[in-house]
Amino acid sequence: MKPETLLSDSKLKAEEELVKRAQHNPEAFGELYEIYYQCIFNFALKRTANVQLALDITSITFLKALNQIRKFRWRDVPFGAWLYRIAGNEINDHYRRQGGKRIASIEEIAELADTGDYADEINHAEEELSRHEEFLLLHKKLAELPEMYQEVITLKFFEKKKIREMVKILGKKEGTIKSLLHRGVEKLREKMQ
Amino acid sequence: MQLFKRRDIIFIRAQGKKMKKDMLIRKLENVEIPELLIVSHREKLKVVLIEGTAGMRRPGKAPMPAGDFIGAISDAFNWLRAPAWRAAAASGLALFIVAAVLAAVFYVAGPSPAVIAADVVKKDPAIQQRLTGSGEIIIVRVDVRDGMASVVCCRGMGDFIEADVDMNVRTVVQTRRYEGLFMPELPQAEQDKAIQIALSDIRVKDLINSGAQIGRVFPIFSSISNMTVVNGNILKVTPAASQAVVPVLLNGKTWLVQVDLEEMKIERVIEQQSNSPNLFDMYYLRQNL
Known part of the structure; x- marks a missing residue:
């Protein structure tokens, strides 16, 4: 099963069965975890441009999903869309707590890197991230916009989501999303001048 | 010197703005996006989430209050982030706390x-x-x-x-x-569709150009739309086939092209090995039934 937020009817049915099993069976939740871990982590990374923060957001997302899955009611929306929403809310909450500023730059994070047994992987990831200069520049400007614009621009351009998928993830109408995209890109353009 | 009327100036500025917006959109669409993976974190988080609940059935234990759960999350993060020399001291306690929290989530009903x-x-x-x-x-x-x-x-x-x-x-x-x-034929239209999708692959085209032939297309189903007992002792299963396999045969070898009929794309192309199990056993998948 591919990690998608827009599934065909048969795949949606299969996922519904898996989610129902996961509500009572940790191993079934593990299957969902394996399907969606990578895309949630990369989504968090694209929103935050910070490897350690993206890892934390990913951890919180799955912990919250596990804690709330028994209350999860299937509404013919892919499970991935729910995870994206949790992750997006966590990211927004994080920045609100920090007063809208990122707590550290990439360089500062490199100094704070822990010496745990996956510190090497994090260091390599940070190095890899730092090579994407154009993305980091766009992200820096994007981070100055209100979170509603950051969300739609990240999902549309960095996550390559279709509008229909964004409707399911954000729980907003298609017209609203298009309007946010239009205004968001305009504001980003102004920031980049 | 060319003089511009005011409305021309506004128009030119608007056009300039539009071009810059188009350029920004193109930049956003084409920027190289980082796609990273921290394998160790993925594995560790899975242990915390899943394996911490193994065997932890404690009937009668009240679920952890919300505040303690937040503390458990915090402890879990500290365990995930702590340097190795601190993890040795903190991991046992953190695991116990997290496992107790997660067990509280699952202990009530156990398996369905x-x-x-x-x-x-x-x-x-x-x-x-x-x-x-x-x-x-x-x-x-x-x-x-x-x-x-x-x-x-x-x-x-x-x-x-x-x-x-x-x-x-x-x-x-x-x-x-x-x-x-349980193995009805795909309707002819679906078979033709599957073949057309397969032929869009360059490898398949090369095989066909080399003289390969298309074998019998058979369905893969991932769910059952209907199951009925017929004549008392025959169970008729109607699959919901969203995928199909198109065999391509050349010189005694078989390539299996798995196609998605709904998304009109190729999932994978596999060269069947001579010692692999029976074609149908391998590909007549009954996942998620």
Whole structure:
């Protein structure tokens, strides 16, 4: 099963069965975890441009999903869309707590890197991230916009989501999303001048 | 010197703005996006989430209050982020806290009745003997009602067995065998569609140009739309086929092209090895039934 937020009817049915099993069976939740871990982590990374923060957001997302899955009611929306929403809310909450500023730059994070047994992987990831200069520049400007614009621009351009998928993830109408995209890109353009 | 009217200036500025916006959109669409993976974190987080609940059944234990859960999350993060020399001291405590929290989530119901019934059937020696076909036992359907479960299972390409399970004593009390009728042909239009999708692949085109032939297209189904008993002893299964396999044959070799009929794309192309299992056993998938 591919990690998608827009599934065909048969795949949606299969996922519904898996989610129902996961509500009572940790191993079934593990299957969902394996399907969606990578895309949630990369989504968090694209929103935050910070490897350690993206890892934390990913951890919180799955912990919250596990804690709330028994209350999860299937509404013919892919499970991935729910995870994206949790992750997006966590990211927004994080920045609100920090007063809208990122707590550290990439360089500062490199100094704070822990010496745990996956510190090497994090260091390599940070190095890899730092090579994407154009993305980091766009992200820096994007981070100055209100979170509603950051969300739609990240999902549309960095996550390559279709509008229909964004409707399911954000729980907003298609017209609203298009309007946010239009205004968001305009504001980003102004920031980049 | 060219003089511009005011409305021309506004128009030119608007056009300039539009071009810059278009350029920004193109930049956003084409920027190289980082796609990273921290394998260790993925594995560790899975341990915290999943394996911490293994065997942790403590009936009568009250669920952890919300505040303590936040503390448990915090402890879990500290464990994930702590340097190795601190992790040695903190990991035991953190794991215990997180495991207690996660166990509280799962302890109330334990596995569902459907899971229990399926497990009873899979482990029943009589059923294992009665089932024809090869491979793992596949549970096709479970229906639990009034303390009894009806479990339909099969194995490989064999017949179906329907087992009645007494949920109070967790024992199979009766079984019925049905001859399986579960491999309808794909409609011709779907077969043609599958072939067209397969032919869009350059590897398949090369094979065809080398003289390969297209074999019989067969469906892969990931769900069942209907299951009925026909004439008392035949179980007719109507699949919902969203995928199909197009075999391509050349010089005694077979390539299997798996296509998605809904998304009109190729999932994978595999060269079948000579010592691989029977084609149908391998690809007549019954996942998620």
